[in-house]
Amino acid sequence: MLRRFSNSRSFQDNLRLGIFTALVAGMVNVASLVLFYSFTSNLTGHYAILAQEISDGKWFQVLVVFFWILLFFAGSFLSNNLIINSTKKNTFVSHSIPMILEILCFIFVGIYGQFFYAETLTQTEILVAVLLFSMGLQNGLTASISNFQIKTTHLTGLTTDLAIHVSMLTKKKFRQNRQVVEKTKVLFAIMLSYVGGGVLSGLIIHYVEFQVFYAISIAMLGVLTYDFVKTYVPFFVNKKKHDNRLKMNLEKIQDTIKNSSKKGSALSEGNSRA
Amino acid sequence: MKRKMIISSVIALITLSSFGYYVFSHAYYPERAILGEWKEVSWVYDRNDQGQKVKQEINSEERVDIANHLVIHKFENWTFRKDYSIKLHERSGSEHQAKWRLKDRGRILTLINKDGTHEAYSVSSLKKDELVLHFDTDVHARGIVKITLKKIK
Numbered sequence: 001m002l003r004r005f006s007n008s009r010s011f012q013d014n015l016r017l018g019i020f021t022a023l024v025a026g027m028v029n030v031a032s033l034v035l036f037y038s039f040t041s042n043l044t045g046h047y048a049i050l051a052q053e054i055s056d057g058k059w060f061q062v063l064v065v066f067f068w069i070l071l072f073f074a075g076s077f078l079s080n081n082l083i084i085n086s087t088k089k090n091t092f093v094s095h096s097i098p099m100i101l102e103i104l105c106f107i108f109v110g111i112y113g114q115f116f117y118a119e120t121l122t123q124t125e126i127l128v129a130v131l132l133f134s135m136g137l138q139n140g141l142t143a144s145i146s147n148f149q150i151k152t153t154h155l156t157g158l159t160t161d162l163a164i165h166v167s168m169l170t171k172k173k174f175r176q177n178r179q180v181v182e183k184t185k186v187l188f189a190i191m192l193s194y195v196g197g198g199v200l201s202g203l204i205i206h207y208v209e210f211q212v213f214y215a216i217s218i219a220m221l222g223v224l225t226y227d228f229v230k231t232y233v234p235f236f237v238n239k240k241k242h243d244n245r246l247k248m249n250l251e252k253i254q255d256t257i258k259n260s261s262k263k264g265s266a267l268s269e270g271n272s273r274a
Numbered sequence: 275m276k277r278k279m280i281i282s283s284v285i286a287l288i289t290l291s292s293f294g295y296y297v298f299s300h301a302y303y304p305e306r307a308i309l310g311e312w313k314e315v316s317w318v319y320d321r322n323d324q325g326q327k328v329k330q331e332i333n334s335e336e337r338v339d340i341a342n343h344l345v346i347h348k349f350e351n352w353t354f355r356k357d358y359s360i361k362l363h364e365r366s367g368s369e370h371q372a373k374w375r376l377k378d379r380g381r382i383l384t385l386i387n388k389d390g391t392h393e394a395y396s397v398s399s400l401k402k403d404e405l406v407l408h409f410d411t412d413v414h415a416r417g418i419v420k421i422t423l424k425k426i427k
Contacts, residue, residue: 037377
């Protein structure tokens, strides 16, 4: 899911990445709405609020909303920076760092919310800021590695894209175009996953409250482990096979040299006798 | 190149953290502004009847009908305390104690009753001496109820 980059990614890679990250975004968004009365996976509303606060002249509120937007920006910036500065050797590591940071954010929100949260305004605003940073990390990661094919934290653009693709599918020539069909499938899957994640979160949040963030973290760790195994296990298995083959070849060469040297000495002995 | 990147990352992190610290150390402003004693001055429907220009006042009997699931219809005075407790009271002496919290940058006021039930009100405006709250009623044709409170202490 995270190993391949940009154009080397297959449709299946993008589909899996889209479904999983949209599920996480949907869950986080509904959890933050129920717990903090605030959306954390999309920024459109925050931009509107920022404009409204500016026009009302509430300057500290302006700073709070501006800081939230800045953190989302910082998350996406960090993700992409890690990806573009990675080398071929450490692709998986650089792709997984944003996800690890995101997991750390969720664990922080889970632990703080469960044990220290007294529902004060400042605490709420800080926790919302942490979640916005994590969503920025996720959106930056998915958009970067999928060559801007996948964006899972906001559905305005996605719904527009989906509508455009569905309208394209009304024409036969586009229905025969594999790329258009696949993109429509990915967009549709992301939309369903986002809603599904939201519904799931809404169903369990009243029972588990902040512990929902542990569940999300565990699921993300599962994905990281799966990708780690897929990346490194074949490498080690192949390396072992490769080493064995090299060893066998070396032995064969050594045997051939030994045999040829034996033959050579026998021939020279025969010649001297003659 | 690598050193330059590390230095700029550290500077960016320090700037962002300092900005965050400054913002959040002042973010309790709405929580401070709401403290004190407030008195209800009006209950009106946000939407008018056709042809009416003046907002329709809600009388005390109607208040019971539309807000019987909320504690606020019984009291006229609200005292917000620093320890996040709120005393709702009236002249006759009856009172109700609960906890209050502000959410979503001070746009949502929640009252947490002793039995664990929550009541949420939308803070439409919070000024030095005026607090305007909205809450949704089951009377959907009428829509939202607007409660205006004036600060008395």
